[in-house]
Amino acid sequence: MQNSLRLKQFLTIPLFVVTTSIFAHSSFSELPSGSLNTFGPKNEVDYHENWKLAGFNDDTSKGVHLLGELKKVKKHLLGKTTLSAADLEALSSAIAKDSSLFADNFKVIKLGLEAIAQYESKFGGLFTTENRTKGGFDRKASGYELENLMLVIMQSVIDYSYTEANLAAYPKLFNNRLFKTSSYFPGSVVQPADASQSFTIKINGTHVRKPGTPANYETEDARRPTGCYLAPGSIAKVTVPSSLVGIGATILVGAHTWDLTKKPTIKRMDRVTTKYEINSNTTTIANPLGGGVYINVPYQNDLGILNITLQNVVRSPYYARTVANKTSLSDWLNVERLRAAPWTDIETDKVMMQVPTSWIYAFDGIETTMDDWDMAMDAISTLLGRPLLRSKTVIYMQVDVIKRGKANFPGYPQSNVDYDPYTDYKGYHSSYLTDGPRNERRYLTNVLFHEQGHAEKIYKFKGEIESMINFLWVAVHNKKFGVELNKAFEESFNGYGISHSIEEAAISWMITENFRTGNPMSSQTREYRQEFSYQPRGHAKYADLVRLFNWEAIEDFYANTSKMWDRGEINYSFPNRVNEIPTDDRILRMSQAAGYDLRPLIHFWGIHPIDSKNLEAEIQNNKLKKSTAIYDQLSYYKTIVPMDNTTFRNFGLEDFSESKIQKSSYYDHVSQSYYPGFLKKWWNDYDAAEGQAAVNQIQNILDLYFPDGRPEVDNTSCSEVTPLSVKSSSTTGPENTLDDNPATTWAPKGDGEYLLYDLGEVYDLCDFEINFKNGQTKLNYFDLEVSWDNQTFMVVKQGLSSTKTRTTYDTYSISRKARYVKIIGRGNETDDWNNISDVKFYFKQGNNL
Numbered sequence: 001m002q003n004s005l006r007l008k009q010f011l012t013i014p015l016f017v018v019t020t021s022i023f024a025h026s027s028f029s030e031l032p033s034g035s036l037n038t039f040g041p042k043n044e045v046d047y048h049e050n051w052k053l054a055g056f057n058d059d060t061s062k063g064v065h066l067l068g069e070l071k072k073v074k075k076h077l078l079g080k081t082t083l084s085a086a087d088l089e090a091l092s093s094a095i096a097k098d099s100s101l102f103a104d105n106f107k108v109i110k111l112g113l114e115a116i117a118q119y120e121s122k123f124g125g126l127f128t129t130e131n132r133t134k135g136g137f138d139r140k141a142s143g144y145e146l147e148n149l150m151l152v153i154m155q156s157v158i159d160y161s162y163t164e165a166n167l168a169a170y171p172k173l174f175n176n177r178l179f180k181t182s183s184y185f186p187g188s189v190v191q192p193a194d195a196s197q198s199f200t201i202k203i204n205g206t207h208v209r210k211p212g213t214p215a216n217y218e219t220e221d222a223r224r225p226t227g228c229y230l231a232p233g234s235i236a237k238v239t240v241p242s243s244l245v246g247i248g249a250t251i252l253v254g255a256h257t258w259d260l261t262k263k264p265t266i267k268r269m270d271r272v273t274t275k276y277e278i279n280s281n282t283t284t285i286a287n288p289l290g291g292g293v294y295i296n297v298p299y300q301n302d303l304g305i306l307n308i309t310l311q312n313v314v315r316s317p318y319y320a321r322t323v324a325n326k327t328s329l330s331d332w333l334n335v336e337r338l339r340a341a342p343w344t345d346i347e348t349d350k351v352m353m354q355v356p357t358s359w360i361y362a363f364d365g366i367e368t369t370m371d372d373w374d375m376a377m378d379a380i381s382t383l384l385g386r387p388l389l390r391s392k393t394v395i396y397m398q399v400d401v402i403k404r405g406k407a408n409f410p411g412y413p414q415s416n417v418d419y420d421p422y423t424d425y426k427g428y429h430s431s432y433l434t435d436g437p438r439n440e441r442r443y444l445t446n447v448l449f450h451e452q453g454h455a456e457k458i459y460k461f462k463g464e465i466e467s468m469i470n471f472l473w474v475a476v477h478n479k480k481f482g483v484e485l486n487k488a489f490e491e492s493f494n495g496y497g498i499s500h501s502i503e504e505a506a507i508s509w510m511i512t513e514n515f516r517t518g519n520p521m522s523s524q525t526r527e528y529r530q531e532f533s534y535q536p537r538g539h540a541k542y543a544d545l546v547r548l549f550n551w552e553a554i555e556d557f558y559a560n561t562s563k564m565w566d567r568g569e570i571n572y573s574f575p576n577r578v579n580e581i582p583t584d585d586r587i588l589r590m591s592q593a594a595g596y597d598l599r600p601l602i603h604f605w606g607i608h609p610i611d612s613k614n615l616e617a618e619i620q621n622n623k624l625k626k627s628t629a630i631y632d633q634l635s636y637y638k639t640i641v642p643m644d645n646t647t648f649r650n651f652g653l654e655d656f657s658e659s660k661i662q663k664s665s666y667y668d669h670v671s672q673s674y675y676p677g678f679l680k681k682w683w684n685d686y687d688a689a690e691g692q693a694a695v696n697q698i699q700n701i702l703d704l705y706f707p708d709g710r711p712e713v714d715n716t717s718c719s720e721v722t723p724l725s726v727k728s729s730s731t732t733g734p735e736n737t738l739d740d741n742p743a744t745t746w747a748p749k750g751d752g753e754y755l756l757y758d759l760g761e762v763y764d765l766c767d768f769e770i771n772f773k774n775g776q777t778k779l780n781y782f783d784l785e786v787s788w789d790n791q792t793f794m795v796v797k798q799g800l801s802s803t804k805t806r807t808t809y810d811t812y813s814i815s816r817k818a819r820y821v822k823i824i825g826r827g828n829e830t831d832d833w834n835n836i837s838d839v840k841f842y843f844k845q846g847n848n849l
Helices: 003-011 041-053 061-077 085-097 099-101 106-123 145-161 164-169 327-334 367-384 441-455 468-480 485-492 504-508 540-550 551-566 582-593 599-603 614-621 628-639 647-653 658-662 668-670 676-682 688-705 735-739
Strands: 198-207 220-231 234-239 251-253 273-277 284-288 291-297 299-313 318-321 344-350 351-356 395-400 414-418 718-723 725-730 754-772 780-787 793-801 807-829 836-844
Touching: 041 251, 061 099, 061 106, 061 145, 061 540, 099 145, 106 145, 164 284, 198 220, 198 291, 198 807, 220 299, 220 344, 220 793, 234 551, 251 284, 273 284, 291 299, 291 807, 318 367, 318 395, 318 441, 327 367, 344 367, 351 367, 351 735, 367 551, 395 540, 395 628, 395 754, 441 468, 485 504, 485 540, 504 540, 504 647, 540 551, 540 582, 540 599, 540 628, 551 582, 582 599, 582 614, 599 628, 599 688, 628 688, 628 793, 628 807, 647 688, 647 793, 658 836, 718 754, 725 735, 735 836, 754 780, 793 807, 807 836
Parallel strands: 318 344, 351 395, 395 414
Antiparallel strands: 198 299, 220 291, 234 284, 234 299, 251 273, 251 291, 344 351, 718 836, 725 754, 754 807, 754 836, 780 793, 780 807
């Protein structure tokens, strides 16, 4: 199985062009006597006879040709001939073409190993400090013909020769056979002093489907660490229970499974792992580079906790908090992190990672870090309606010498963080892997959640493919780490110089030509290119949804989606449909989850119904109420539209310098993405007319969905609720507003002084009453805001005032659900003094949460 896959991979290896002088390698001499003692005449005969007896291929016509090519390499390495750059390049191509013969031709394997040993005896291992390839080299650069040739041979050996059959037939051929590049990557470790020593460890042998919509990589094998490491050159044995035999389970040596063939810079061998099918209770394994040992459990197997025994391996640092294994803090601090293997496995039931041991052996905070990672994964799973404990970890992260793609990518593992094997990290390196997502909130952490969003296969509106995935960050940091919603939203996209609050995201959308002319937000790739992608406004609708209706609104939507998937009522599994879910169906189901008609909010954010009449009928059939919260929010958005050129420019200058805007290219100019080119296009032309057009569009949305104006709660059955507490921005007696005594007041001086009431729980508020001191003689001004959590406040109304007609209380509608109410004083008609005697709140009975 492995060999056929490797052949396909090898046929794609590009031909390499060389740059260094070909004569740099012409002074080779024969290796010292005994340095290749396994290749002496007697051993060669023994191995060859065993090979024939085992039924392996020998002198086919292709084999003869390949042997001839390898002999040319060996003669060049020994200095008996000198090959030109073109000759070396031709040899690379020929050997790569016939690389599958390294699987079943004894002489080919033997000669390949001899060539590798000859090269390393003179030049050291590839990429090591003594080798000219230290630091890596360009795959197409000239001067590296010999190095590229050696990589082809080494890759052929590791891809094809390290089979269990070969190890069994020729243990002496492979025993103590290591590639010296292993000291660079994956790293050095001393072989066990006692080859008979064994370790038994438990793994989770269960990997079955869990409820909910499927995520990427879910049906691939589950990788289970053993906490053991195979030293380069060692041959080990792995013994497993019979339940693992013959079901497609495999043993993986080396964790770094990404093929780096397409990387333009070569910084390690392209493929560094070996894999062995488990066809009997005991399997022999080896890898000339060494590596951690893992059991791959196939999908839909429920085998429970299994004991795995490994012989002739070393223990590697391992921190576990899983159903199968648990590492105490004491064991971590005093034993596990001090083990000598170069890579450390860290896993919970929700998170797995491999990091260099040099990053971790002096790290004390492992428990706090993994607590935070588990909390982050819980936020993601809850948001998306998936179980907290999945069949595999929610995320799997891995460090490598170079990130695996041209850009950042998801994956199992996600490999977007690199390290320098030449650097002594002295036991600790600050990274989001080690520090955790709570404290490490820079660009790469942002990337991690963005790519995890792709891996989760989130069900989205069309156009949201590169935006909605950023919302995972908001859920993690707001729900689990207590970051205020707007702040978490600002941090959710940390690229291209844009960091927007929800209001700023709204402005960046309202100033566009598409919004001003009543068009949907565009996902087209031409003039209106990517109005969603890589921009906060693309996923701001979800932040608005949360602050208006709390997290349950979106969590219930995805939970219901998962239940419908499990019941077979929806099926969006064919390619890319998760990125373009039917619009009206999604609007309806989101509205059902929120308990309100969400059409106006979603319409504002650029998603318009496809069949308006039919969707209207469905909204009516489901008795979904019109939302005062949405009405108030859209009304507020009218007040923040830039209404002149100066305001428009000032908004753009918060994100980009004027120089960057003016120097943007024509391509950027025609693009309607919120980038410098868009601002340049409207730099001189945006003015009052454009601002008014945006305001008019919001009013059109309000008129369309709220023909009767602001929805008000029927206050005929409302009851008074006494606040649990009240605080003030000043110390001027806020408690006086709750004593029902007109002689006592809260009277601070200053625009923006406020009262904050905690009602004790979330209520469906009808209205509230205020008794202003001297309310009959002066107009008193204030704003009203509400909040669910005392972090994120939403404007209910601005510019409210007393009536000058009442001797006691003025009444104002709230018609919103909230726990916290903030009254912000704006002074009075003659000065900036605020003066309130008493405040009362009323709620609709039976509707509090």
